């Protein structure tokens with residue numbers, strides 16, 4: 102059986118070569134999109150989990166997070182930009198899972214003083230999800246989950262459609278009136294929990310802040326944020 106699988110893998114590789122996005126070598130793990138060398142050479146922020154790190158500072162005066170961090174620096178024309186482009190526009194789900202696994206390893210080492218209970222992916226609009234077929238933040242959460250075993254609450258935070266269903270119409274009118282862009286369903290699921298908001302890119306923090314506003318009435322214990330990349 103093992104031999105047959107190796108044979109099939111070699112056959113598939115011949116027709117669909119699996120190569121590192123950065124350097125082109127075919128010496129990489131099946132589940133990755135970069136080889137070990139290129140993974141090690143990624144521009145890690147190495148921000149410590151201190152209250153005055155640059156990610157916390159983005160939210161000063163807006164949201165008080167327990168942990169606020171980003172794994173990689175996002176710069177133009179870099180391998181990180183390519184990873185995000187692959188993830189969002191080229192249907193390359195492996196890029197998301199790989200980023201998530203790297204975040205998972207980081208969490209196991211660095212986010213231990215008050216462990217996370219639940220992962221919450223930042224949702225995208227239903228029209229974008231329809232187009233892309235998936236939410237990239239959900240894939241990142243799945244990568245984190247494969248390392249940490251933490252549960253993912255995919256349907257807790259909801260971005261309503263522009264063409265909202267009748268059941269939500271009144272709520273959405275109220276949300277518009279107060280400038281709110283997310284709905285929260287089944288908030289009891291995060292009662293007394295340390296929740297972690299997860300997204301692919303952090304720029305101004307406006308989306309994350311909007312998610313926190315929507316979650317402000319839920320009785321969570323602590324709230325944190327961790328994104329795959331941070332735009333500088």
Ligand SMILES: [Zn+2]
Nearest residue numbers: 121124136139
């Ligand atoms: Zn490489």
